[in-house]
Amino acid sequence: MKKDALPIVEISQLSEAIQNNNAFSDELALWEIEDSSDIPDKESEEPLPLRLNGLLIFLITQGSVKLSIDYIKYEIDANSMVIIMPDHIVQFHSQSDDMKGKIIAISKTLLENPSFSKTPPPMLQYMYVRKNPCTRIDEKDMQILVEAFAYLRSKQQIKKHNYLRELIQNAIIAFLLELGNIFRNRQEIAPPKLSRKEELFEQFLRLLFEHGKKEHRVTFYADKLFITSQYLSSILKDLSGKPANKWIEDTLLLEAKLLLKAPQATVQQVADKLHFSDQSTFGKFFKKHMGMSPSEYRKS
Numbered sequence: 001m002k003k004d005a006l007p008i009v010e011i012s013q014l015s016e017a018i019q020n021n022n023a024f025s026d027e028l029a030l031w032e033i034e035d036s037s038d039i040p041d042k043e044s045e046e047p048l049p050l051r052l053n054g055l056l057i058f059l060i061t062q063g064s065v066k067l068s069i070d071y072i073k074y075e076i077d078a079n080s081m082v083i084i085m086p087d088h089i090v091q092f093h094s095q096s097d098d099m100k101g102k103i104i105a106i107s108k109t110l111l112e113n114p115s116f117s118k119t120p121p122p123m124l125q126y127m128y129v130r131k132n133p134c135t136r137i138d139e140k141d142m143q144i145l146v147e148a149f150a151y152l153r154s155k156q157q158i159k160k161h162n163y164l165r166e167l168i169q170n171a172i173i174a175f176l177l178e179l180g181n182i183f184r185n186r187q188e189i190a191p192p193k194l195s196r197k198e199e200l201f202e203q204f205l206r207l208l209f210e211h212g213k214k215e216h217r218v219t220f221y222a223d224k225l226f227i228t229s230q231y232l233s234s235i236l237k238d239l240s241g242k243p244a245n246k247w248i249e250d251t252l253l254l255e256a257k258l259l260l261k262a263p264q265a266t267v268q269q270v271a272d273k274l275h276f277s278d279q280s281t282f283g284k285f286f287k288k289h290m291g292m293s294p295s296e297y298r299k300s
Contacts, residue, residue: 009052011107027110028168030153031103049091054107058082059145063099067092074134079142081135086241088133102149106172128183141182148175197235200225204232204244212251214275218244253289260298267294
């Protein structure tokens with residue numbers, strides 16, 4: 001079955017399906033599993049493979065879970081973590097009666113918010129996680145993540161706050177920083193063996209980080225990699241779910257949103273910094289993707 005033919009589950013749909021959950025603007029869902037009653041449709045038929053339109057982090061604190069990721073079956077025990085990326089194909093099979101855990105589901109739109117980071121994820125960590133979605137962690141690190149989850153949950157449960165979105169974003173950042181620190185400190189992590197396509201994907205991401213503000217053409221990156229534009233796009237589509245031009249556009253858009261929030265920079269200066277031919281071209285690009293002009297975004 002092709003990835004494009006698989007059901008894509010939105011965060012809002014996940015929120016409706018699970019119990020004991022809090023959702024935030026259809027962009028973030030938290031789920032705390034304390035007993036079997038928290039698991040919906042436990043006796044239902046084997047679920048179909050699907051993709052989540054976002055990032056899902058599953059902490060298993062007790063018991064075990066059986067699932068498949070990219071059609072590879074895993075049985076995960078306590079003190080383990082599962083990270084399911086948007087391009088992963090996932091299928092949950094079963095869980096033990098005593099299973100307990102925490103789930104964080106973050107939409108792609110929330111992850112792409114400029115508040116999160118000005119730098120791309122470390123390539124080693126990205127490729128390691130993509131090829132090793134299930135990871136055992138020690139009790140100390142699990143406790144750190146459980147506490148970070150509780151902190152995020154406490155902020156999400158606030159009903160009224162003038163800066164609620166910012167509070168929640170910062171709590172997500174805190175969780176992801178703790179997660180990144182755990183991966184960074186794992187001395188046993190060795191660079192994963194990559195296929196030729198994965199090597200090209202990694203090299204493209206490095207080139208995009210270095211040249212993304214200036215070079216907007218797919219041909220530039222394809223030439224650097226000594227492959228055709230069509231082949232580069234097919235690799236990226238297969239491995240990440242989006243072609244080369246979408247990667248370039250998303251990088252430009254993320255940087256544009258970040259720069260536009262800096263009050264000292266004019267729209268013309270942002271257009272120049274991102275190497276658009278003129279302010280009008282930049283404005284058309286921004287409005288096409290954001291549904292508003294750069295000036296309107298700045299005021300939002």
